[in-house]
Structure formats: C-alpha cells, structure tokens
Amino acid sequence: MDIQKTMPQTRAKKPDASTIPRTAVIITNPTSGSYARFAHDLEEVVTFLQQALWQVELKLTQSPGDGSRLAQEAVEQKADIVIAAGGDGTINEIIQELAGSETALGVLPMGTVNVWAREMEIPLESAGARDVLLHGITRQIDLGRINDRYFLLMVGVGFDGEVSHSVEKTHMKRFGVLGYLFTMLQMSRQFRGFRVSLTLDEQAMSTRALQIVVGNTQLYGGAVTFTSKAKCDDGLLDVCIIHPGSRWRFLLLLRDLFLRQKGKKELVTYKTGKSLEIRSRTPIALQIDGDAAGQTPATIQVVPGALKVIVPLVEPEGIFSRKAELKQEKNVL
Template sequence: FRRAMAVLGECGLDVCHPCRLTRADDLPRQIESALAQGIRLIIIGGGDGTLNAAVNLLAGHDVVLGVLPLGTANDFARAVGIPLTLEAACRTVVQGRVARVDLGRVNDRYFLSTVSIGFTAHAARRVLPWAKRYLGRGGYLLASARAFLGYRGFHARVHLDGRPLAYDALELVIGNGRFHSGGHLLAPDASLHSGRLVCYAFEGLSRWQLLKMALIVYRGRHIYHRQAHFATAGEIQIEAEPSQPVLVDGDRRGRTPVRATVIPGGLAVVAPATGE
C-alpha cells in the first residue's frame, strides 16, 4: 500500500481518499463513500475477486476504474494490457487512457473475465485460505489435486442465443475477457471489445479425461483439441445435471442454472496509452 501510494505520488497523482482495507466487508462502505464525494477515478489494488466486488458496486455510475493487479491470476488486468508489476501498473493509472470494455452479467451479478462451471469450481471449494495467501498459485494446484480424486463430469444443456446444445462436460467456461486461470488463453477470438461472450466446453466424464484436459489447458493447446468446443453469443444459458457450483471471477457464487449476458462497453477502465 505504501509503495503504491509513493509511486502514484511520484507520477503526479494526488490520491484524495486513500484507504488500506484489512477486511473484504469494508470495501462497499469505502466505495459508497467515494461515490458520495463525487470521486471519478477509483483505483483498486487486488485480484480478480476484489475487482469483481468493486465493479458490482461501481456498475452504472459515471466513474473510471484504475487497476493495480495484486492477485494470483490477474486475468482482467492481462486482458486490458495492464502491466503486472506494481510500479508499471501505477504509471498506467496516471499516464494511460480511458477505454470502454465489455461487462458480463451472470444471473444477478456482474463479471469481468469468466464464469466457470465444473472442475475449476469444484477445486476452488477446496482452496485453503492459508494456502491461497502463502502459496499463491500453488494453493490452487494443491486444491486441484485434492478435487481430482473424487471428480466426475456432468451433463450440460446449453442455449446460445436460444440455440440448444448438449455436452457431457468436465468444464464449461463463459468468458468475457481473453484469459482465464492465471493467464491461459480462453479462446482465439475472446475480447473485451467484441460485444459477445465466449462459451468454451471441454467434453468428457472420466478422471483420465480430466487429467488430459488439465495438461492440455496448462500447455494452451485446448484451442486445437477435438474435445474442446467454442462458440460466441450475446446470451448464454446453462443447466447442469447434477447441479454444479459456479465460480465468478475466481470466487464461488452459487450453483447452476445460470444465464449470462454482455453489456457492450459497460465499464470505463484506465488502459495503457497504446493498444486496442
């Protein structure tokens, strides 16, 4: 926090309402206070889950989001092109440009990057708080190993703008941005500027197929695999049998069914001065 404040100051930005949060429950009060004061640039330091919580408070307000990527995955920052080092991200906040990016909405919640259904969501339920804090991505790998032993796929009914599809799936991902799971490419045509959501399904039911999926996704080869299916839509509806936990921008948010839509240009964010 102190380093970020120092770098922002060195870049010429006078932060008028700095606040270091020790509890997630304090975020709504601080953002509501900033909005009441008419602050137009709100800088959030944290990971995808923290950004998601902030955006669900900021959506619909005439404000600009500045991002300091301090989390484990930082998928939204990657998609916007924000540098992952603190000093460079601070400079982007001060020297960058305001860009409009798409905002997703799933059921009653906004999302920035992804909605995950299947193995990733099951593994996230097993992430121990201490492991996430001290091991970072290693904490997720540990949880994935624990989830692997008892996991089987599910039957999914998917509607893409009303067009019905069905899969026996290990994983389903609805993507707004270009990346998921810590910088892995979601799909070749995924973009925060397309006005469309991407639906990615990896077919399979067995643990052997699950292990194969994990290795393929880790290497970024899933976009070429015959068991991986990609499509884009403005509205995506998913039902699962049995019902599956849902992960929204890395945090657990209920269970299926889900309905996801996209709000083109729904969020203003500070992006690097050069780029899309």
C-alpha cells in the same frame, strides 16, 4: 467507519506535468497477505499521483462488502477513477458499483495471480502500474452478468468451480497458487464431469462436460486461454465447453491450452453469444473471476459497454475489437 490516510511524502519520480488532474480513490484490503509487502509502494503511488495534482484518497476495507460500499461512495462523489489495489477478487467487488457509471477502474496489481493486469499488460510492479494510471487511456468495455452479479473476466462451471469451493472450505487459499494446484490434483482423480442443459441465444443443447468457461476476456488463471477468441468490447461472451475424454487426450488439450495453440481442439466446443442459461439435474459449483460463487442454475448475459477502464497506451493485441480513439480517450491534454 472508513479509514482514510494522509500518506507521508516519500521519494518518487516526479510525473509529467502535462497530465490531467483527477480525483481518485484507492481501495485496498489491509488484512490481505500481500498488504504488508505493498504498503510502502502504496505510499509512493499516492505521493506520485499527488505530484501530478491528483486528489487521492486511500481507503482501507475492514469487513466483507466494504470494497463495494467504498466504490459506491466514490461513484456518488463523482470520482474520476477508483483504483483497486489488490487482486482479481478486489476488482470484482469494486466493479459491482462502477458498472454503468462514469467512474473508471484503475488497477495496482497486488493479488496472487492478477489476471486482469496480465490480460491488459499492466506492469505488475507498482512503478509501472502507476505510470499506466497517469499516462494510460480510458476504454469502454463489456461486463458479463451472472444472475445478479457482474464479472470482468470469466465464469467457470464444473471442475474449477468445485476446486474453488474446496479451496475456500479447506483454507488452502492462503497458500496461493500452490493451494489451488494441490486441490486440483486431488480432485482430478474423482471428478468425472456432469450433464448439463444449455440455452445460448435461444439455441438449446444438452451435453456432458468437465468444465464450462464463459469468458469476457481471454486469459484464465494467468496461464491458459480457454476463451482464446474473446474480445472485451464486442458485445459477446465466449463459451468454451470441455467434454470428458481419455486422460491422454485431456493432457494433450492442457498442453495446447498452456501453449496457446490456435485452431480446433479435441474435446472442445467453442461458441459465442449474448446470453446463456445453464441448468443441471444436480447443482454444479461456480466460480466468478476466480472466487467460489454459488451453484447452477444460472443465467449469464453480456452487458455491452458497462465499464470504463484505464489501460496502457500501447494496448495488448487481440483483446479489443477496435482501436482506441486516442484524442478522446488518452489521459493527457
């Protein structure tokens, strides 16, 4: 049973009357640790958008899978925008139903890291994020698909997949970034990599790896850029393979990744392609958009132009392969 709220009128800065009235559904998880902190902000966002003559519904999830179900209903009702009020996990659940539709994805960043918001330079505070919803532009971007699930950001195979699975099993997720860092430090002492067979656009290779990141976008974990050349609208996926090496060489690589150094890096193989098959003798853990998600084998493909997204009018540099057509895509008359 859906829960819908009519939000009380709160004080909010009145929006510009030149914006186009739209229909929007906000989906959020009331059991998440951040909901209590952001509940008042959500009330103000709803009031702000209603003052712009938007028709807005706030829908709260009650059980796993509700995010996808509510997004599907919004698509069927031909809503203009579904707004994910949460983190990257909430976004991933919602895009499963928005893919291939005319309903655009909007974001109110309320998660732990908010990688997509950081990638698009969407303000992390609600006042700035709601302005992007109202005055931003609509872009058509690619999605990745691993087996039967879409991803917006990346797929991780290997070390980060094992970390994500361990975090889920030990309930370290409630500690946020610290929980992940603690688990990474523990597991780094024993993880020695894996042998894997890859087929990238029919080109086969076999190698040993610590980590494979398949990226639709650049930013990873809010801090580093494994797939630093990725464009979210170029019809390609970027593949970064981290090979085993000495601890010193690995630390140097981490330094370069955190500092976002350009140029060729030791221990790294970097490729692009439209499809990737991953096979291993023993199953290797996966993560999708930051959440634990099964094991190898896996088939990964790019789905060009699969998703409409609302992004700031001034777009971040380097993430799009082409400029927006403002007259067609800007959310104003």
